[in-house]
Structure formats: C-alpha cells, structure tokens
Amino acid sequence: MLELSILGFLYEEPLHGYELKERIKALSGHVRPVSDGALYPAITRLVDKGLLDQHTEPGSGAAPRRILALTDKGREDLLERLRRPKQAEITDQVRFNTLLAFLRHLGDPREQAAVLRRRQEFLETPASFFYRDGEPVRAEEADDLFRRGMLRVARATGAAERAWLAEAIALLEG
The missing domain is CATH 1.10.10.10 (Winged helix-like DNA-binding domain superfamily/Winged helix DNA-binding domain)
Structure with missing residues (x-):
C-alpha cells in the first residue's frame, strides 16, 4: 500500500x-x-x-x-x-481505497472496469465480522447492541459501495 x-x-x-x-x-x-x-x-x-x-x-x-x-x-x-492488484488490495478496504485513488492513471476503461469487477465479486461473497457454526452472523442475529451496530453499518456501507461499483462499471463499459 x-x-x-x-x-x-x-x-x-x-x-x-x-x-x-x-x-x-x-x-x-x-x-x-x-x-x-x-x-x-x-x-x-x-x-x-x-x-x-x-x-x-x-x-x-x-x-x-x-x-x-x-x-x-x-x-x-x-x-x-x-x-x-494483489488480492489484499481488492479485499482490504483501506488498500482498495488507495488503489481507487490512482486507478484513473490506468487509461483503459476496460482495465479499470476489470479491477472494479474484482471488488464487486468480492463484495458479493457473504461475509461477516462474526460467525456462528461456520455461517456469517447477520445484524438481526447478533447477540448484543454493539455487534448489531457494527453489522448494520457494514451492511449499509457495503450496499452503497456495491451500488457505486455497478454504476462505475456500467459507465466504463459504455
């Protein structure tokens, strides 16, 4: 990074x-x-x-x-x-933001879209901060107020990022 x-x-x-x-x-x-x-x-x-x-x-x-x-x-x-980019630059939010800060230097919109697609695919994989019996715990299933908060904020942030990625990819692919 x-x-x-x-x-x-x-x-x-x-x-x-x-x-x-x-x-x-x-x-x-x-x-x-x-x-x-x-x-x-x-x-x-x-x-x-x-x-x-x-x-x-x-x-x-x-x-x-x-x-x-x-x-x-x-x-x-x-x-x-x-x-x-390395896989960690796709999966880690801070590293991905660093990648985004300079992605404009990659002049080919198709190549830019390919990078964004990798992030989009990563975000489509079910995940959580917490797991129970090998399954991701959803906000509604969290057993305390603070974990519910973490999961709700992550869900909202993820939804906003997925929406932006879809828009950006559509724009880049024309």
Missing part, C-alpha cells in the same frame, strides 16, 4: 519527501499512519529498483530538499500494479 501510494502520487508530479508523506497521510493516515521509519526505507527500495529518481534542490530554509520523481520504469510498474 505504501509503495503504491508513493508511485501513485509521484506519477502526478515530482515531490519532496515531506510533501509526499503529507499526501500519503491525508489519503490513509487516519487509518494507517505512515512513519518516517516506513516511508524512507520504502523510497530507498524504489530508488534501488530504478522506479524512482532523486535529486537535491536548495531548500527554502537552510537544508536542501530531496526531490523524488517517477522514472519510466516506475510509471510502468505503477500501471502494472493498477492493472493486476
């Missing part, structure tokens, strides 16, 4: 590390905060793989700023990650 965010934001424009961190934090930091201890090693890995280029510019204060930019190889890598 972190590498996808780095590549996605740098696809749009070169950024210095602090600005990149702030954008990533705005996208998912409220759910999964990004630390310098995770961000800068990820940047180093992407530079080592030839996906990012970095150079130093004078800073507005005393310290110079390291500017990061996507290489051609990095652009291709991002597009491939968007075209063929």
